[in-house]
Amino acid sequence: MHRRTRQREAIMQALSKSARPLSPAELLKAAGKQVKSLSLATVYRNVKSMVEEGLIHPVQLPGEPPRYELHEAAARHHHHFHCETCDRVFDIAGCPKGLESMVPVGFSLRAHELVLYGRCSGCSGAARS
């Protein structure tokens, strides 16, 4: 059902080579080095289908443009830690407790998203603003 095209390959490679989630524009720039003719529309189309296939996972932080990362550990439920100093995002294990009790009467809880903000180990040690 899915062909193995140059562009699709390039996009996957760009993601696997990156240590952090990439936005469509960043993907175009990165994968564009492999396939010069790559168009933004193709990036969007592939990203969309790859998300639907579960190959990659969207990372949407509040007020930030959407970014994508390989599915990898995304299979396991996890959350993100956003370092406010170096602006990187880390996956963190675990899950808060007592969510059900926060839901108002009559509401049904299906899922949740949590983002922690602070400083990562690297930025906590050598502190600078």
Next chain:
Amino acid sequence: MHRRTRQREAIMQALSKSARPLSPAELLKAAGKQVKSLSLATVYRNVKSMVEEGLIHPVQLPGEPPRYELHEAAARHHHHFHCETCDRVFDIAGCPKGLESMVPVGFSLRAHELVLYGRCSGCSGAARS
């Protein structure tokens, strides 16, 4: 520096009367009842200036258009519930526990953002809108 206009008043009233954060479009609809000629551009302009003045606070949910609530509401710590059926956002009290234990060694936690997803009372009870 800021005039007291019908439209600005209507927008503030719409926000204060609402129990939940409103998007620009929702504001137009709500405040538009007071001032029929209200335009979307005016809503955006006022919302922008009101945020800068600290009168209202933006509520940014992942992949969602921004919504706004009075600063007063944002002052007290709370989180949001996003109804996946009617697409509205509600303020919810309370806070999850055990966040500190989720933070990796060496990381320092400063703040957190939580969004719950599911169905609101209206959409859970009655079939659909």
Next chain:
DNA sequence: CTAGTTGCAAAGCATTTGCCTGTGG
């Protein structure tokens, strides 16, 4: 009065879609 506001429409952006050519298998 007169500067800040508003409405409308056009301009911007980011993302999506139509359509025809290219190509993987």
Next chain:
DNA sequence: CCACAGGCAAATGCTTTGCAACTAG
């Protein structure tokens, strides 16, 4: 071969901006 994938450009949808008319103070 030929249906899916890609490239380009037009089309969306949301937000911003230019500009002339309007109005609060």
